[in-house]
Amino acid sequence: xxxxxxxxxxxxxxxxxxxxxxxxxxxxxxxxxxxxxxxxxxxxxxxxxxxxxxxxxxxxxxxxxxxxxxxxxxxxxxxxxxxxxxxxxxxxxxxxxxxxxxxxxxxxxxxxxxxxxxxxxxxxxxxxxxxxxxxxxxxxxxxxxxxxxxxxxxxxxxxxxxxxxxxx
Numbered sequence: 097x098x099x100x101x102x103x104x105x106x107x108x109x110x111x112x113x114x115x116x117x118x119x120x121x122x123x124x125x126x127x128x129x130x131x132x133x134x135x136x137x138x139x140x141x142x143x144x145x146x147x148x149x150x151x152x153x154x155x156x157x158x159x160x161x162x163x164x165x166x167x168x169x170x171x172x173x174x175x176x177x178x179x180x181x182x183x184x185x186x187x188x189x190x191x192x193x194x195x196x197x198x199x200x201x202x203x204x205x206x207x208x209x210x211x212x213x214x215x216x217x218x219x220x221x222x223x224x225x226x227x228x229x230x231x232x233x234x235x236x237x238x239x240x241x242x243x244x245x246x247x248x249x250x251x252x253x254x255x256x257x258x259x260x261x262x263x264x
Contacts, residue, residue: 119144119247122221123239130232140240147252161254168254176261177254 121142128135139152150160159170162182169178195205201216210229215222225235256262 117243119245120241120243121245122241125237125239127235128232142247142251149251159254161252163252170254170256170260175259176263177256178263
């Protein structure tokens with residue numbers, strides 16, 4: 097769960113370092129590697145300046161909605177929806193505005209002893225990787241990126257089936 101939330105926050109703020117947009121969407125693949133195992137997540141997302149919709153498709157379906165600091169996580173396989181608040185967010189906009197160019201289209205940013213490696217390809221975000229506080233290597237790859245598309249705001253409204261459990 098922590099990786100999901102971090103990815104959402106990260107992507108909502110990463111573009112502060114040199115990209116102006118009204119909205120952004122992309123497919124993604126996230127890999128979390130530890131000593132003896134690897135988890136792979138796939139999906140797509142759409143973000144605006146204050147809203148986000150994340151649609152995880154593999155290994156389990158999950159939808160995550162963010163509206164400012166309110167988060168709704170819908171887990172169809174568990175038939176539940178979780179409401180929570182984002183608290184104590186690091187100011188990633190400041191972090192990435194201060195990211196240092198390491199080599200052509202490769203940046204490095206540091207926050208609370210974690211180093212984030214940011215790779216661009218032809219000026220577009222290609223990947224973000226870092227080692228988390230548990231020593232896991234987290235890599236996020238972005239594909240089919242689109243900026244400033246016409247979007248229906250209804251995509252940011254959680255659709256919770258009436259028979260799902262609601263957890264606050």
